Amino acid sequence: MEPEKLKIGIxxxxxxxxxxxxxxxxxxxxxxxxxxxxxxxxxxxxxAAKHNIPQVYPNHQRMLEDAETDAxxxxxxxxxxxxxxxxxxxxxKAVFTEKPLAADTIQGKKLVDxxxxxxxxxxxxxxxxxxAGIQMAKxxxxxxxxxxxxxxxxxxxxxxxxxxxxxxxxxxxNTRETVVASPVTPWATAPDWIANDKKQDYxxxxxxxxxxxxxxxxxxxxxxxxxxxxxxSPRGRLVVFDFNGIKATLEAGQMDHQGWDENVVFYFERxxxxxxxxxxxxxxxxxxxxxxxxxDENINTILHxxxxxxxxxxxxxxxxxxxxxxxxxxxGDDALMDLAVHEEIWKWRMA
Numbered sequence: 001m002e003p004e005k006l007k008i009g010i011x012x013x014x015x016x017x018x019x020x021x022x023x024x025x026x027x028x029x030x031x032x033x034x035x036x037x038x039x040x041x042x043x044x045x046x047x048a049a050k051h052n053i054p055q056v057y058p059n060h061q062r063m064l065e066d067a068e069t070d071a072x073x074x075x076x077x078x079x080x081x082x083x084x085x086x087x088x089x090x091x092x093k094a095v096f097t098e099k100p101l102a103a104d105t106i107q108g109k110k111l112v113d114x115x116x117x118x119x120x121x122x123x124x125x126x127x128x129x130x131x132a133g134i135q136m137a138k139x140x141x142x143x144x145x146x147x148x149x150x151x152x153x154x155x156x157x158x159x160x161x162x163x164x165x166x167x168x169x170x171x172x173x174n175t176r177e178t179v180v181a182s183p184v185t186p187w188a189t190a191p192d193w194i195a196n197d198k199k200q201d202y203x204x205x206x207x208x209x210x211x212x213x214x215x216x217x218x219x220x221x222x223x224x225x226x227x228x229x230x231x232x233s234p235r236g237r238l239v240v241f242d243f244n245g246i247k248a249t250l251e252a253g254q255m256d257h258q259g260w261d262e263n264v265v266f267y268f269e270r271x272x273x274x275x276x277x278x279x280x281x282x283x284x285x286x287x288x289x290x291x292x293x294x295x296d297e298n299i300n301t302i303l304h305x306x307x308x309x310x311x312x313x314x315x316x317x318x319x320x321x322x323x324x325x326x327x328x329x330x331x332g333d334d335a336l337m338d339l340a341v342h343e344e345i346w347k348w349r350m351a
Contacts, residue, residue, distance in 0.1 A: 003323045009035040009069040009093075011060045011084055013047040016098065017075035019169045019281065020127075024315035025073060026051045031319045035067035039182060042175040050173065059183050060084050064091045071096065071121075071322050078203065079186035082107050085122075087184065089114040094121040094322045100210040101335035103203065104191040104343060108336045115332055121325075122332035123318050126214045128277060129330050130314035132305035133287030134215070137275045140291060140303070141219060141266060144273070150293065151269025156220065156248035158212050163259040165279035194346065201234065206342050209252050214338045215264060216241070216248055218329075223337050224248065229348040239345055270294045283309045 008031050010022055026033050035055040038044030048056045057063040060072070064087065071094035074085045082102050088095045089111065101124050102108040115122035128134050144150050190199035217223065224241035231237050239250040255261070260279040265272055274290040289303040314330075321328045 005029075006031040006319050006323055007034045007068055007070045008032065008073060008319075009037065009060075009063050009067050009071075010053075010073045010075070011037045011063070011088075012074065012076040013038040013040075013043050013173075014075065014077075015172055015174075018047065018172055020311045021073060021075050021315065022047065022051060024309075024312045025319075026053070027312075028316050028319050030316065030323060031071075035063050035069060037063040039180045040175060040177045041180070042177050043173065046173050046175060058180065060087060061183050064088065064093070069093060071318075073318075074098075077186075078103070078189050078207065080182055080184065082111065082187040083184040085111055086114055089118055089120060089122065092118050092120060094123075096123045096125065096318045098125040099214070099335065100124070100206050100342075101332055101339060103187065103189050103206070103339075105336060105339045106191070107187055108332070108339045112332045112336050121322050121328060123321065123328040124330050124332060124335040125314065126211060126330045126335070127280065127310040127314040128211055128215050128287075129218060130317050131277065131287050131310040132308045132313065133289055133303075134218075134275065134277070134310075136303060136305045137264075137273060137287065137289045138219060140289065141273055144268065144271075150271035153246055153266060153268055155267040156216065156243070156246065157251070157265045157267070158216055158249065159251045159261065159263050159265075160209060160212050161251075161253040161255050161259075161261040162208055163255040163257050163261070165260045165281050167279055167282045169281050169283075191343070193350075202346060204234070205231075205237075205252070206339075209250065210338050210342060212250055212252070212262075212264075213341050214335070216243075216250070217334075217337065217341070219264070219266070220246065220248065223341060226341065226344040226348050229345045231345070231349040241341075280310070286310065 036053045037057040037060045044056045072088040074097045189203040194202045220243040224243045228240040237252040241248040264275045271293045277287040278285040284307040286305050291301045293299045
């Protein structure tokens, strides 16, 4: 027998919550969005009316006190996500937050420990892990590493130069009202050991490139050693990792136009796999997977996984994980390791 629909409360009705999360949870057949908490009263009422959400609250604390929920989705400004998620976990709710888990491992451990203490699921919004193309690439990568068909894996190159990825998404509601003060104290967005003039850069790099760190770890497993980090310019940065003897690089940068240039390439002795994720908010286009097999024929195969959107699959995955008490692929424990890697990068930068 299928379990009952999951009752979900959502905290935050800003841009990302509207275009990537609320719409997907509202449409998921396995859950029912029963409550919305938003500090801007007009916005809260407008979004609740748009999506037929029956209860609206001025903040998450009121929602936790009154609404009957099984899980809470927290999509708020970064400094508020941690303390709100902690309140929800301590109230015994399963929690989904946007990435990264927190600003550093000290904050992240508070959330992971709270989830463990209260025996609830904590999932983090690495939507790439739910992408159908990424899942397909992982399957073929594992097969090739086991079969030795293309020889040994020798090198991994991850490249992400961000432009603008909003992709003309419409339907965003903005009431332009003043935000009411939150009832919780915000958490710092960078650790104390980061110089004040570098804190914003630290937070921005973590917010964007935690996806790439997480994806490399998903494909290759474990926690890499950071061998080198050239981090001086946000226009072009280079980090060198070691995954148990396999070198991997992250090329990270910014562009001033709407393009989005991201890929991961796995080099074998006799071929390669290239994975090209789409801009995050481009709907119904999964990552493209290309496998080149060297030899007499030099066969290049492009694989298709069908039209789907990673954000929609991610919402369904969280609902299913909570309903069936499954450890999420994008768990808080796993996201904590991403923070540890990120800290190593910045400590190398400061050395």
